Amino acid sequence: MRTDELIARLSDGAGAAPPPEEARRLLPALLLGLPAALLLVLALMEPLPVAAVATATPWIKELPALLLGLLAFAWLRRASRPASDSAPLRRAVLGAWGLLVLVGLGSLMGAPVVEWPDRLLGQSWWSCPLLLAGISLPILLLLLLRGRGLPVADARRAGAGMGLLAACLGAMAYALACPESSPAFVALWYSAGLLLSMTLGAWLGARLLRW
Amino acid sequence: MASATPSDFEAQLRPWWDRAQAGDEAAYRHALTLIAGRLRSFLRRRLAQQPDEVEDLVQEVLLSLHLHRGSYDATVPVSAWVQAIARHRLIDHWRRAGLRQHESFDELLEQAVLAEPVDEGAGAHEARRDLSQLLERLPMAQRRAIELTKLLGLNGAEAAEHLGSSEAAIKVQVHRGLKRLAALVGK
Numbered sequence: 001m002r003t004d005e006l007i008a009r010l011s012d013g014a015g016a017a018p019p020p021e022e023a024r025r026l027l028p029a030l031l032l033g034l035p036a037a038l039l040l041v042l043a044l045m046e047p048l049p050v051a052a053v054a055t056a057t058p059w060i061k062e063l064p065a066l067l068l069g070l071l072a073f074a075w076l077r078r079a080s081r082p083a084s085d086s087a088p089l090r091r092a093v094l095g096a097w098g099l100l101v102l103v104g105l106g107s108l109m110g111a112p113v114v115e116w117p118d119r120l121l122g123q124s125w126w127s128c129p130l131l132l133a134g135i136s137l138p139i140l141l142l143l144l145l146r147g148r149g150l151p152v153a154d155a156r157r158a159g160a161g162m163g164l165l166a167a168c169l170g171a172m173a174y175a176l177a178c179p180e181s182s183p184a185f186v187a188l189w190y191s192a193g194l195l196l197s198m199t200l201g202a203w204l205g206a207r208l209l210r211w
Numbered sequence: 212m213a214s215a216t217p218s219d220f221e222a223q224l225r226p227w228w229d230r231a232q233a234g235d236e237a238a239y240r241h242a243l244t245l246i247a248g249r250l251r252s253f254l255r256r257r258l259a260q261q262p263d264e265v266e267d268l269v270q271e272v273l274l275s276l277h278l279h280r281g282s283y284d285a286t287v288p289v290s291a292w293v294q295a296i297a298r299h300r301l302i303d304h305w306r307r308a309g310l311r312q313h314e315s316f317d318e319l320l321e322q323a324v325l326a327e328p329v330d331e332g333a334g335a336h337e338a339r340r341d342l343s344q345l346l347e348r349l350p351m352a353q354r355r356a357i358e359l360t361k362l363l364g365l366n367g368a369e370a371a372e373h374l375g376s377s378e379a380a381i382k383v384q385v386h387r388g389l390k391r392l393a394a395l396v397g398k
Binding site: 082210 | 372
């Protein structure tokens with residue numbers, strides 16, 4: 001076919017440009033994935049008693065995870081628009097994450113040094129990142145599936161962003177059963193779980209997010 | 212049209228594109244025609260050794276533009292958006308071509324090295340042949356990084372995609388390669 005014929009065919013009946021599709025594609029993945037993550041949490045762990053809501057224990061994870069998740073989603077949307085500058089949002093994500101880690105680790109300052117190992121390692125330091133990444137996996141897979149075809153600039157990076165977003169939601173589910181109450185623990189081991197999910201997301205994204 | 216500056220082209224294209232995005236099909240047709248013309252010269256330069264493939268790639272890019280119309284963000288210039296998509300399709304094309312026909316990709320590079328630009332004299336021709344010999348003395352990673360960024364004109368991100376590496380790693384390889392080249396010519 002000649003190019004001018006192609007142009008005629010494309011423009012004939014084209015109508016107005018459709019609205020951006022990132023939200024339409026990705027939100028269902030989150031809406032489906034979060035309940036899946038919650039089910040996994042209930043299947044694998046003992047949920048905290050309802051009274052825990054009155055303590056800080058769940059909130060030191062829920063709030064940071066929500067913040068980071070919102071920023072990650074915003075970055076993902078921007079990164080799905082060719083030629084749009086996603087660097088400021090990327091810096092916001094990394095800056096917020098860094099700040100949260102500093103604040104979490106900083107909580108050690110107010111505690112006697114003899115308590116530090118316990119505050120850093122808790123009861124579940126090795127299982128936490130693995131469980132977190134595992135619980136987030138359904139969300140990540142759904143994001144990758146729904147996100148295929150988005151015009152991302154860098155498939156690997158977009159996959160990492162999806163891994164981060166998935167793990168933030170996963171963390172919000174995980175926090176309903178996680179008994180650890182030390183902010184330093186959260187800073188260290190939840191971050192490890194986020195990084196695990198991001199690494200997997202990057203690897204899968206590089207292969208799946210072609211367009 | 213092909214010789215218009217980028218900002219002239221943007222000024223020409225943008226009003227048509229805005230109307231097209233709003234639903235004006237005649238404006239869309241005109242905008243795509245303008246874009247196709249610009250794409251043709253952009254791609255011809257980068258596919259100098261495969262001129263038969265230029266028009267196919269122009270059409271592939273137009274299809275991508277049409278498919279992803281919704282991803283255009285009005286705060287960026289249309290031509291930047293078009294170019295980002297065109298680059299992605301070009302890298303895809305090279306990735307496919309590189310897998311199937313390694314020789315033609317190397318021919319492309321050789322031409323880039325040995326190509327005699329109109330205004331340069333024979334001295335430049337000799338220099339470029341020497342350059343290709345010098346490049347062969349570099350470690351593969353440095354050589355590929357320099358070939359892609361300096362000779363083929365890819366930017367860091369594109370070269371990184373093509374080589375399966377990171378932009379930072381590419382920069383390191385280019386830097387090391389240039390240092391080694393400088394050492395080889397005795398500077």
